[in-house]
Amino acid sequence: MKTIIYDQTMDLDKILKRNEDVRDDIRNAVLEIIKGVKTDGDAALLYYTKALDHCELTHLQVTEEEIQEAFDSVSESLLEIIREAAGNIRSFHEKQLETTWTYEPKPGVVLGQHITPIERVGLYVPGGKATYPSTVLMDSIPALVAGVQSLVMVTPPGKDGKVNPAILAAAKIAGVHEIYKIGGAQAIAALAYGTETIKPVNKIVGPGNIYVATAKKEVFGKVDIDMIAGPSEVLIIADKNANPVYAAADLLSQAEHDEMAMPIFVTTSEDLAKQVIEKVYRQINEDLGRKEIAKKSMDDFGFVFIVKDLDEAFELSNKIAPEHLELLIENPMDSLEKVRNAGAIFMGAYTPEPLGDYFAGPNHTLPTSGTAKFSSPLGVYDFIKKSSILSYDQNSLKNVYEKIAAFARSEGLDAHAKAVERRFEN
Template sequence: MQLRIFKGFGDFAKAFDEEETNDVSATVQEILASVRKNGDSALREYTERFDQVIPESWLVPKSALEEALEGLDHDLFHILEEAADNIMFFHDRQKTDSQLDFSPDGTVLGWKVTPVDSVGIYIPGGRAVYPSTLLMNVIPAQVAGVSRIAMVSPPGPSGLPHQLVMASAALMGLEELYAVGGAQSIGALAYGTESIKQVVKITGPGNAFVAEAKRQVYGTVGIDSFAGPSEIMVICDREDIPVEYLVRDLLSQAEHDPDAGAILVTTSSKQAEDVAKRLKSLIPNLARREIIEASFANRSAIIVAQDLEEIFEAVNEFAPEHLEVLTKQPFEDLHRIRNAGAIFLGPNTPEAVGDYFAGPNHTLPTSGCAKFSSPLGVQDFVKTSSVISYSAER
């Protein structure tokens, strides 16, 4: 297995030459044009081609949602319920209110906050199923006050989305879930079909076809972001951090996708070698071995930095989606971080805690976009209008 160790971030940056991915823009353009012209018949054509199934109904029956929730494992139900409570608590604090300021001369200036009329949320159903993605997109939309929330997710062999997706939708009290995925589902949300009403904004992660479809419909509808492959950067200047902690945290990201990035930046050459050795011994025995090996071959690496200054230079240049800070004084180092999507402080805060349970959103800027973008939040589901009124005297 290929596993690269670089001496300094500069060497890493020079060697980090991402392989060009297949250009899917033409294929996506064709799919979107067909959905726009032919509506449901295009959805049937592409769903049968890509998912090898034709759902009895695009809209998942309410009874199927209820059955999925009732059939959920008891412990898993309570975990999802608690995660939803945490996410709701965090995002509730993001709400902003309309405001009007009245001046003595009769001038009124301010802004009016209004939720978007409708949102379509893409819930992946490919290599893995993430009910957390539904919660992370739906809850801030609900907090914002969006009146219509539609969801799309690819159908399985039964013609229905995954049980966890349906159960999570039912848990959140939602009924508008459609059994369709891929670029064709983005077209349906953006343009509308006989069965799926158009929305004004689309959020949620997906594969390269979904991401490209969102890019192409942007302007017809709003979107959350242009998402790339997921990534984590773990920084460490402590030799007492167990190797197993570092290894597991890197694997938690590498297992997502062959193009996922898992990067360790450490000041210890010995720690770098120990982590590499443990990864090489562990990965061949893992269920998602092929995906992890591809990740380490494509976008993952270990970097040995001279000191903390070089570590934080690497952080701010790379602008990782997820950043784990395993330094001697993580809270004191927080001010040194300018560019990161989500920051996990200390050895007891693995990425998985924040991604699935703690409450902050896991829809984060990738591919260096943390230099100018923020995590998904309530602000993505509202818009503001300026309010101005002058008196006759003014």
């Protein structure tokens, strides 16, 4: 971890830079895969699954029998945890529901907004380095709460042609409608353009590796996407009384995600900073299953900033706009208004980041790489469309049609003007 005495004039973009630019060879490979799926459909999916995932499939869709077999193989204790987490996530997201509304600014005029769900949504669930049933819950439940009628999940199979049982169990508990055992850029292409087996969707959500993220970027416009997710990050603001063991553990909970994950510790206490660094490397060497990943993340992208006071700490945090922000300070609620840019805010010593990853209810699909400056966590609002409602009666239009015509002609649009004038020619 690198220790830095914070200076307001620092170029943080340069200090914190991770090489997240897409290489030309990756983009070209993704474009070739997309072209192949558009041209050859299912045959391309089977080819790329064999070539890239080393799995020869006989069918793409996960059958009800496969789902039930997987469900039965998961321990009842884990199923109960998944059910409880799903309930918490559903309860939270139900509070985000929007409904159609209208108002009458004057007699004869009705204006408003009509709320409808997106009809068909694709959900990408990663495989590879780790499996994430929590992602299934976080990305599917808001869509279902919004009223999405067709929720389609894609996830890469193992070499045995099977999908991780916990992922299928989570999908069954959440209520996912269709599941296909494909991954990578080819899965994104199939969702966007459709194949003989998979009908195209209107929106794609869910995290993935650089090939998945690049494919999402390339198909955007044909379909909507949630975000281009970068490596995970956590920023902890701590005062001198914070527990260094807790802080170190929370930094490592992000570091184990990915070699490019970014754990950042910001404190007013140099002594605490030294303790946290010591605890981080001690905990790495205890019993972490992904210690090599966590250590590389800490070595390459771990930062400790020493600030003069908490105001400066919040200023630094707002410049970084972290995905996860933990406040290990006294009375954190009193400082909430100082937070302008963060994906999720964890308040106090007993609200660690994994609570949000798995169980509490707020969504763990969050803006990364500074995009919390202009975007929000995944929510019900990502799965709805808003249509404007306008209704004028004859007298209401008569009162304003000349103004509309004049405005239209000021823009050189005579047909616009005549469209209102013709209604009152007689």
